[in-house]
Amino acid sequence: MALSADTQISVPVGPVPVPPLRSEGDGRQPTPVWVLGALGVFSAAALTGACWVSGHVHADPTLQTTARFLHLAAMVVGLGAVLAVDWFAILWLLGRRRLADILNTATTLQVPIWGGLAGLLVTGLFLSPNMESKLTLTKITLVLVITLNGLYAHWLGQRLERYQYRDTGVPVRFLVQSGAAATVSQTGWWGAGVIGFLNSQS
Template sequence: MVLLGSLCTAGWTASLLVGHFVDCGPELHRIGLAVHILALVLSFGTILVVDWLGLLWLLGKVQMHESGKLEAAAKPLIWGGLALLLFSGALIDPDLTNPVTVIKLACVLVLMLNGLSIAPAMHQLLALPACTRFGELGRRLRLRLMVALSISQACWWTAVLIGLINSTLRRWAGV
């Protein structure tokens, strides 16, 4: 877990450093922005589907293992999309002097580390019988799942909205 967290942090840091110190030019910026949007759709779209199925389980509409199976199958899409977001983010010249951009970038790091930290709880959850309902889980596991979901959604939506606002403001300024 610590190794994966260190790798995520190193990739995030490398993306920031390249984005800040390397001038990629307008052509690479356009390509980077297109890849960034596609990667966002891939990773965040997958997260929304996984979280939706988790909500359906919470409401008693589906069995627990359906959500776990989807989450396991979706991991390559989520993490591949995140890797593309880091790569393409370096090409779109992030303004590290803008506090709002720094908040967005911090949200990206937090959501990656949160995604890693939920793995033990997911293993614990999937070891239970498929018919287990949310209310039957131990208080600690329920709290861990709800906190992770809240952190994930808050960070994703914050990063997406800040990215949209930053991109719109750049376009209006002609940058």
């Protein structure tokens, strides 16, 4: 249909509608604390079982070499993903990134992080670790700490979701907890990596 020169087109004037603020009850429900606690107990049991099994597995040199390479690959994948998440967390704490950025990054990289941990656990079965070595026991402890800290970070991230689209600031306690989780994460991953390197030289 053609418009004449005298035809006027009215454009509605008014405030642009904005999406409502997300609240704690919107979207998916947070993972129940008892589920995270059960996963923590399961992780500790799985790690203990892996330590026991590793003392009864006698891999040939070829299998040990393959397992050592895959162990290193799992460390690279897991640590790389953790570095990305924690770097975004630091930038957020410094006011250089939005909270939504770190939450999206953490959600995206959950698979390589947990995949890296699982890879460390499985490949470690074939490396004949010396369970009487203090370094080895320290590394196992660090892996457990990393796992439990990951579950805690998951819990914390779900609590932070309610603030990512609000103008109000994040409570100080969540800022402190986020910084502590990132510190534990980096300490655990780098500590486990260094100990693994030292054990490979002995």
